[in-house]
Structures are given as C-alpha cells and as structure tokens.
Amino acid sequence: MLVSYPAIFYYSPEEKGYYVYIPDIEGAGTQGNSIEDALLMASDYLGIMASSIIENGETLPKKSNIGDLSVEDNFPFKDDDEFNNFYDYSKSFISLVYVDLKDYLGSQELVKKTLSIPKWSNDLGNKLNLNFSKLLTEAIVNIAKN
Numbered sequence: 763m764l765v766s767y768p769a770i771f772y773y774s775p776e777e778k779g780y781y782v783y784i785p786d787i788e789g790a791g792t793q794g795n796s797i798e799d800a801l802l803m804a805s806d807y808l809g810i811m812a813s814s815i816i817e818n819g820e821t822l823p824k825k826s827n828i829g830d831l832s833v834e835d836n837f838p839f840k841d842d843d844e845f846n847n848f849y850d851y852s853k854s855f856i857s858l859v860y861v862d863l864k865d866y867l868g869s870q871e872l873v874k875k876t877l878s879i880p881k882w883s884n885d886l887g888n889k890l891n892l893n894f895s896k897l898l899t900e901a902i903v904n905i906a907k908n
Contacts, residue, residue: 813866
C-alpha cells in the first residue's frame with residue numbers, strides 16, 4: 763500500500779544537510795546529509811510512523827495540500843530562538859514523500875477468516891478472478907488511509 767505525505771526539507775548550512783518535517787505526522791522528524799539521503803530517510807520515517815498509527819488501530823491523518831504549505835509559515839521551530847537563523851529557507855523545499863507500507867507493517871502473518879457475502883458478489887468476484895483475501899486487505903487499508 764503506497765502512501766504519500768508532503769514534507770518540508772530545511773537546509774542547514776552549519777550541518778550541511780537537511781532536517782525533514784512532515785506536518786501531518788506527529789513526531790520529531792528526520793534528517794539527511796544530502797537531498798537523496800534526506801528523501802530516503804523521510805520515506806523510512808513515514809513508513810515507521812504511518813505503520814505504527816495503523817497497527818495501533820488508528821486512521822492515518824488527512825494529508826495537507828502541498829500547495830498550502832510554506833517553508834517559512836510551517837517551520838516547526840518558529841517559537842524557538844535557537845533555530846531562528848539555523849536553516850536557509852532559500853535552499854529549503856517542499857516535496858511529496860512516498861512509502862510502501864507493506865514493508866513496514868509488522869504482522870504479515872496470514873489469519874484465516876470466515877465471512878459471508880451475497881451470492882451475486884461471490885459469483886461476480888469469481889467471474890472477475892478476484893483474489894478475495896487481497897481485495898479485503900486492500901479495502902481495509904484504504905479505509906485506514908481515509
């Protein structure tokens with residue numbers, strides 16, 4: 763299951779790297795030594811945090827519209843004087859971060875479930891060669907995403 767969230771990448775001239783903040787996901791964030799490293803770390807961080815939310819039985823938070831975010835206005839440390847001039851906004855940017863949660867969800871052990879569906883639904887699903895287990899799993903994940 764692919765999920766994506768907008769992230770803000772703050773460049774630090776002092777650290778010569780990026781601090782990554784995902785406004786919709788609670789937590790401290792992550793960092794990387796280069797843009798590539800920061801993108802990889804952001805994806806990993808999103809995978810860890812989003813899978814934790816799902817495994818705790820919660821719904822993933824609604825995504826912010828990337829166009830509504832601002833490097834300066836959404837700065838997570840704007841009330842902390844220590845960080846006032848720590849990041850270079852002109853080299854900072856906003857990007858979507860993607861992750862496949864199947865790589866992060868802890869319990870991939872299959873559980874046998876017995877369920878009842880209408881005959882017409884079963885007949886149509888068989889005609890379409892649907893994998894009912896996969897379909898149900900994807901439906902549950904889509905509900906969690908919304």
